[in-house]
Amino acid sequence: MKVAAIYNPQEMQEDLFVERFVVRRDTLAELMQRIRETGPNQFFKHTIIQGLRGQGKTTLLRKLSICVRDNAELSPWLIPVLFREEEYSVTSLCRLWELVVEHLADQPEFETLPDQYEEAYQSPHYEKDCFSILGDALQKTDKTILLLIDNLGEMLGKFELRDQQRLREILQTSRRIRIIGASAVMLEQHYDQGKPFFQFFTMKTLDGLNREETHELLLGLGDAEQTAKMQDILRTQSGKVEALRRLTAGVPRTMILLFEIFLDDHGSALDDLEALLDRVTPLYKHRLDDLPAQQQAIVHAIALGWDAMSTKEIAAKTRLPSKQVSAQLSQLEKNRLIRRIPTSTKNHLYQLEERFFNIWCLMRLGRKNDKQRAIWLVKFLESWCDEQELAERAERHMDALKEGKLAPRHALLWSQALAQSLRDLDLQQRVLDTTKEFVPQVAESLPESDTDLFKKASEAYKSGDCKSALKLNKVLADKGYPTAEYNVGILYMQNGDMKLSESYFFKAAQKGYVDAIHNLSLVYYEDGKRPLDALELMRKSDQAEPSAQTKLPLSLLALWNEEFPEAFSAIDLAMTEFLTETDDLDDFLAYPVAMLAAKGQTAFALKLFEDERYGHLNLKERLKPYYYAILQEIGESRRDDALRMGPELEQTVAEIRADIEGFRLQYRLQPTESSDAKA
Template identity: 30%
Template sequence: MKTSEHKTGNWFVDQLNLYQSANSDSQSLKNNFVIRQGEFRLIIEDLRNKGPQDPLQHELLLGRRGSGKSTLLKRIQIEIDEVLSDQYLAVNLAEEQAGIYRLFDLWEEVLRELSVKWKVTLDLQSFESFDDNQSYTRYLYAEIHQLVQAKQKRIVLLLDNLDRILENFGGEGHLLREILLNDNGLVIIGGSTRMDEQFWKYDQPFYEFFRRHRLEALSSEEIHRLLHHWSEQMELPQLWEFSQKYPGKIETIRLLTDGLPRTLQFFIQILLKDSTLYGFDYLRKVMDNVTPLYQERLNHLPPAHRKIVQEMAFLWEACSVKQLVEKCRMESKLISAHLKQLSNAGIIEVIATSKKNNLYRLSERFFNMWLMITQGNPEQKRRARWLTLFLEAWYDENQWSGLVEEHLQRLSNNELPYDRAIVLTKALAQSKHIGTRERDQMIDLTAALQANPIKNDLLGMPEKFVEIAKTISVLIQEKKYQQAHQLVDGIENEKDGVKFFMKAFLYDEQSMLKESEQYYLQAIAKGHIDSLNNLAILYSEQGRLEESEQYYLQAIAKGDTDSLYNLAHLYNEQGRLEKSEQYYLQAIEKEHTSSLYNLALLYEEQGKQEEAEQYYLQAIAKGNINALYNLAILYLEMNIQKGHAYELIKGLELEDDQVLVLKIVLEVWNNIFNNVDKRVAELAFKADSKDVDFLLRHLLYFEQEQLVLSLFHQEEKGNVLREKYILLYYATLLLTNQVENNLELRIPPEVQSTVEAIVAEVKEKQRFYA
């Protein structure tokens, strides 16, 4: 309640009664009972509608500790006391009834309650006066029946931890069933943390004896309803304001606690008491407070169940029976049986797969975190993946920037102790909300915190992205694409889009263009500029030129220089030469050296030879070898700077046929005949046909007709050369006045004009170079 006399000094604990909510006064409990309404109404209406002789329905409330079983039982008791007291008497034995070991212990407790409630004095026979336990047990129940008959009421026996009580009874369970079946004066409504075999196994006494109510995790709607109620009842408007301002954080708490009301209270309590706590500190504080609850839950499990739960927690991700067999060293059939019991108890979640075998994980993720931190060995604690997932869920993407910036600042200023820094770095570095650069930066800063970091401490540290990228590059070169994809998929960081860019690039390399496009778009959505350029190239190669232009322009707007160059090239191919020139010049302003060469080509194609020369020279100054070659060709075509042209090419040590051909041409142009016959012969019979045609024509331009003719007449391979360049051969014969055997008459008429055009071209060029 809100009055000061009810407070104990801790305002939140006082209002919520964290561990023993069932002990709240009746009015407080009624006021605060806002969830589990469906189960409550179903049970109460069933009791209300029963006539004096109608059979009663025994009820079983199934739920983990903290799910609200005790509160629901107490609420049922209050309703019976206040509304249904003419028909029933509610007997609610305390939650922790460790003294109930045998069935007669239970009946003794019931009789004590009846004597108090009805103010009667019991004169019971002593236990020693009976021959055996069963006789004494039947006698006690007969006494209960007699009292009930006298009052003309029926008893509603509310038993928390019913599973433990029945487990203690052992073989007496059959006697209890017999008594309940033969007498309609008592109904049991019990709470249980597990669906024990006595409730589901057909040869057990209570097989299908109880109607089951599973108290599931609270939904988002129920959580908000509860928070709104708490806010009003405790006059804490900031609680409701927080839930409205940060619905994502409230949903995170719901998922972490699996919607368990009691665990939810720990989160809300600390949240309200210090909402400024650093994410890691907040989580640690919650863990400290929740330890008694979780430790009791763990201790309550049988040893085999405890082992499975712990190993499942350390695995963290959903696991298979096979994995648990390896970790627990138990037979698979035994593991499967235990998993079924744990699932019935709501402790684990079964995940169906497309295959025969299911996967399993702990239902309450915060319980999983707590186990890793409190029960794990040092290596398991250092993994920190649990903290990554909590922080990802707790902070939105905008808040992450501040969180990472703060952590980097603390690392830089050496403000964090090493053990805490390494846990936080591992957690943050494995998050999808940071970029690869930030990942590597915080790993480096953490490693630098101590001069000789302990090797074992660094074992769990994520690998730096730059190292992963090197490995991926090697795999791509070796065309091991599947392995490369696996490495990329393992990169957690998504903020900068690099992961998606690498996926797109891999698919591009595999010519899987649809998949490549998909991942480029994902990377672009993350602001990855290179992906804009690469997607534009992909569209260009597919002939989707308008889309290509669009993405080049977007990349340019983001400051990408390569896209200036590529868009200029696209415009050039489309014949939009003014646009092409414009973007090459913009790229050159950004010091894009390849644009110097391409702009020179553009000018040369337009006949702007002086401009072409200017940009070839600038490209050469930047180390562009192709510009050397092209400028030499330009000089050759213009018949200027022949000495300079030769100097440009002379120093090239490339064993490229195209370069070797040009060297010979420039030497002959400069009247240098250094072993030229032999070198020409070698190239004429092995170089590309286009290069050989270039060589032969320029030898003719420089009046080396006899040299060319000797090649055509070479004994071993001359006939091959003649067949390949027959038109040049006919032209060479005419140029050397080879008129014997009626040469002009032997030239086929369909090529006669072409041969004559070649002869005319050669004579014109001879005059040009004379």
């Protein structure tokens, strides 16, 4: 099924429409039951179906019309009158009655009504005469009409107050007219005590489709061959379909739109998308224009971000005070333009309620060379495609570019999306280079390659421009490159921001980046917390790249955790296999020696200075202050050896012993932190 048919279901052939009505059946049954239970001589509970655009309201109204028309119990007395989705001409109550009569005139018993209206047109009480003529005809034929009005909320908003009051009076007193309407916007009058329709309508809300409904929808879209393909997708890739459902908040039209675009390699689905965007532009533009300036700025910032944002992030984007942003967010939420996503803290997140409106904002309000313009397609690709599938799609895209199958605007959108989704630097570069070669008119709107960004970041760091290096690396880190995440961690560490440094090291470590694993372990050590986690990380680092740079930190962390055999083994390997007499031993051994003393392992510490196995390193001379500090820690049994220390070393040794005492306090293992306790 093409997206255009999904957008305007009233234009679909009826037999095909009925065949493909596969979701919202529970809601249909509920509404039909409500209609059947209210006989011709009873007052009906007028109803509004409320839901986001694309939730299936128009489809539901058409299906209701068909069901009522074909129902043997209802059709003898109840006539469904289905309005078009956009009835721009209905700005008054008299125009509503005129439109109803236009619908009824096809039936012989009502064919004279248009002429009667024409005769009454000059009457000073034209609206009342219109309703009287209609009411008399319904009474004479013993018929009732069911008005199925799409966008009822917008229609009522165009009526003057006296027309609103008059319509309410009619609906309260006439059994011959019933309304089931639909509205994509919150009916303000329903919640305002001063308005005519306060608490008047029964509200039925359509939510996003659940998992089972999504499967039913996708299985009902195509012919037998397409259905078989969809069954295979649902059987083998159900997780991807679920990701699609969550990405679109379960809105049927948006799901079908993205699915069509994904399956299409020639751009026709994007043509459908652009047709839809053009069609809704007047409506969405009017929606934005009606907002106060601050709310416009907030909606624009949230739309360009796509993902949910916090109040603080919105304030930073809009340059508005957080308190003002919070107040405007409350109003936007009330009007159902945004939705609030609760978190475990008071800092909730906010997102545009209607995802298709978000796509419209990105495509129509975003600059052509702005990478955020394609972010909706990027998110879809990332949720649907694994690395291999993304690479295959990139290859097909390049083939389409070479064969001239894509319009320039479609080529640009796909190249922007693929460039942001691909993590293979060579493949990403090829996509961008191929686009520039075969569609040169869009070259200036393409993003920089990540390879170029990495080069710029490296050059900035080497030149001492750490601010630019941080900014560039953060862009790459946001795309998920572990190298960039590690670089950001290093830059924050150099700035002294250990909290942010830790968070970026953690991201890279989660992806197995060895240097990040190593540094994250040392961040935990510096913080004096999470000893077992620090040890586990350093074990992974040492296993991946064993060296003195991993063995000695491993020994330090093993000592912290009081895993003494592991610590002794790591030190021994470092000193016999990795360290040489040319290494700067103060950098390598000072902390392990101090930690050995702090943990009461002075015998092994002394062994490092006196055992012949380590004699090639000549530690007694090269780390003489540490040697005398250990002798003093041992006490009486080595008192005479300690007395050999020259007076020039006394202050240095005293400082080392103070460090040892500091280690005792900072790295004292709590009972709950020991490996035995964890086990």
